Amino acid sequence: MEIAIGAGVAFLLFLGYLGVNVLPIILLGVFLSVAYLLWDRRGPTAAGRVEAPVRHTVNFDEIGGQEHAKRELMEALDFLRYRDKIRQLGIRPLKGILLTGPPGTGKTLMAKAAATYTDSSFVSASGSEFVEMYVGVGAQRVRDLFRRARQSARKEGKDSAIVFIDEIDVIGGRRGNHSHQEYDQTLNQLLTEMDGMQTTAHPLVLVMAATNRVDILDPALLRPGRFDRIIKVDMPDKEGRLHILRIQTRNKPLAKSVDLEQVARETFGFSGAQLESLANEAAIMALREGQDEVEQRHFRDAVDKVLMGERTGRIPSREELVRVSVHELGHAIVSETVRPGSVSHITISPRGNALGYVRQVPEGDTYLYTKDQLDGQIMVALAGAVAEELVYGNRSTGAQNDFEQASRLARTEVECGLSGLGIVDAENLPQNLLDEEVRRILAEREQKTREILKTYRPILEEMSAVLVQEENLDGEMFRRRLSEVKGNLSNVG
Numbered sequence: 186m187e188i189a190i191g192a193g194v195a196f197l198l199f200l201g202y203l204g205v206n207v208l209p210i211i212l213l214g215v216f217l218s219v220a221y222l223l224w225d226r227r228g229p230t231a232a233g234r235v236e237a238p239v240r241h242t243v244n245f246d247e248i249g250g251q252e253h254a255k256r257e258l259m260e261a262l263d264f265l266r267y268r269d270k271i272r273q274l275g276i277r278p279l280k281g282i283l284l285t286g287p288p289g290t291g292k293t294l295m296a297k298a299a300a301t302y303t304d305s306s307f308v309s310a311s312g313s314e315f316v317e318m319y320v321g322v323g324a325q326r327v328r329d330l331f332r333r334a335r336q337s338a339r340k341e342g343k344d345s346a347i348v349f350i351d352e353i354d355v356i357g358g359r360r361g362n363h364s365h366q367e368y369d370q371t372l373n374q375l376l377t378e379m380d381g382m383q384t385t386a387h388p389l390v391l392v393m394a395a396t397n398r399v400d401i402l403d404p405a406l407l408r409p410g411r412f413d414r415i416i417k418v419d420m421p422d423k424e425g426r427l428h429i430l431r432i433q434t435r436n437k438p439l440a441k442s443v444d445l446e447q448v449a450r451e452t453f454g455f456s457g458a459q460l461e462s463l464a465n466e467a468a469i470m471a472l473r474e475g476q477d478e479v480e481q482r483h484f485r486d487a488v489d490k491v492l493m494g495e496r497t498g499r500i501p502s503r504e505e506l507v508r509v510s511v512h513e514l515g516h517a518i519v520s521e522t523v524r525p526g527s528v529s530h531i532t533i534s535p536r537g538n539a540l541g542y543v544r545q546v547p548e549g550d551t552y553l554y555t556k557d558q559l560d561g562q563i564m565v566a567l568a569g570a571v572a573e574e575l576v577y578g579n580r581s582t583g584a585q586n587d588f589e590q591a592s593r594l595a596r597t598e599v600e601c602g603l604s605g606l607g608i609v610d611a612e613n614l615p616q617n618l619l620d621e622e623v624r625r626i627l628a629e630r631e632q633k634t635r636e637i638l639k640t641y642r643p644i645l646e647e648m649s650a651v652l653v654q655e656e657n658l659d660g661e662m663f664r665r666r667l668s669e670v671k672g673n674l675s676n677v678g
């Protein structure tokens with residue numbers, strides 16, 4: 186395209202140079218391109234831009250965890266399955282179901298499974314597809330979407346259709362909040378479509394939508410007769426993660442060594458999408474090694490990759506490696522001290538933005554923390570820099586994230602009434618008082634951390650030599666070494 190334009194321009198210049206009058210040609214060209222742009226924006230292709238109907242069908246049993254959400258959704262869907270009964274009883278039809286929850290938790294999957302479950306045809310679009318520079322285009326696309334839903338239901342011989350709108354917050358944010366009236370028109374069109382839907386209509390249409398920001402949705406969307414069923418799709422807990430891992434490894438040959446339960450335990454905070462990516466990455470690692478089966482260590486590496494990104498190509502200098510290993514061992518030693526058995530894996534191979542890191546075994550699925558736990562985590566965060574200081578007498582820039590994390594934890598302590606300030610009103614706490622208390626907590630924890638690491642000082646250096654050589658230490662190996670070296674030292678002493 187660009188080349189053609191360039192050649193065209195060159196040709197025109199050439200004609201102009203020959204003395205031919207090029208003005209009419211240029212005007213014609215401009216007219217044609219404007220016409221093309223308008224046709225492209227509003228014409229029949231606009232509808233074609235919205236995602237084509239999905240052929241692959243998804244079943245509810247391909248969705249891991251989410252038992253609660255699944256049950257609630259199936260119950261709601263029964264109105265489509267037993268519509269005659271519903272009509273008999275004079276029940277108001279369900280028009281909209283809103284799925285809310287963080288990205289990658291399976292909302293899109295649920296909508297697709299809903300279509301399979303109710304034997305409906307499925308069309309989908311994302312909120313961002315309705316946003317255009319030109320007023321009226323979004324509304325037109327909403328109309329097209331619903332028309333297409335009815336069409337494809339008829340074509341496929343189905344009695345119902347599900348229209349799925351992902352990221353509905355893009356068009357469904359509170360009206361009047363933005364300067365652009367385009368959003369308002371799009372939202373109004375959606376409301377009009379929903380209000381116009383009849384129980385007696387054939388095919389019957391159900392709208393499903395997904396968002397992570399139900400708090401910013403226009404209340405008009407949530408009124409009865411619109412999205413009056415809201416289903417929360419949460420991050421999976423340990424059982425849910427195990428279930429998802431089982432589903433995502435169904436088609437992969439797993440070695441006997443693989444303990445998915447262990448993987449589920451170590452992936453606290455992973456979404457379904459991250460677990461899918463984890464299973465895939467593990468298989469890729471097996472492939473790279475020329476193995477026929479995926480092994481536990483592939484999963485371990487894949488967790489690192491999903492969390493921290495791909496290994497970076499840069500090769501640190503030897504000095505840097507030693508410093509990084511001292512830093513990471515600082516984290517690891519303090520982690521073992523405040524919570525024995527907590528180190529899962531130490532590495533000094535650079536990945537993403539990190540030069541190295543220590544992965545901790547999560548404390549089960551925890552949503553509540555005690556002051557001791559927070560204090561412990563602050564010390565673990567500070568330990569990298571403190572270890573560097575003990576060995577080198579100075580610190581490096583490598584601890585910036587650690588300090589941010591430590592400050593965040595300290596702030597949590599203050600705001601939750603766990604600090605020396607006692608119970609505080611977090612919203613009205615003067616900034617300087619907060620800062621001062623955070624500083625005090627950090628200084629106190631730093632002192633404690635230094636005391637711990639001082640007793641390990643010889644071990645720190647000895648083990649850093651091991652880590653530099655091995656690049657990775659898993660938790661078990663680290664603990665064994667730690668107790669060995671500690672044993673030797675106490676024998677000498």
Ligand code: ADP
Pocket residue numbers: 247248249250251287288289290291292293294295395429432456457458459461
């Ligand atoms: P969302 O719409 O909530 O952002 P998706 O449904 O698009 O999440 O999930 C993306 C991918 O992640 C899915 O295609 C699937 O492979 C995987 N996934 C997410 N949640 C689950 C789950 N609960 N069970 C199985 N796989 C899941």
Ligand code: MG
Pocket residue numbers: 289292293351
């Ligand atoms: Mg999605």
Ligand code: ZN
Pocket residue numbers: 512516569570583584587
């Ligand atoms: Zn660190």
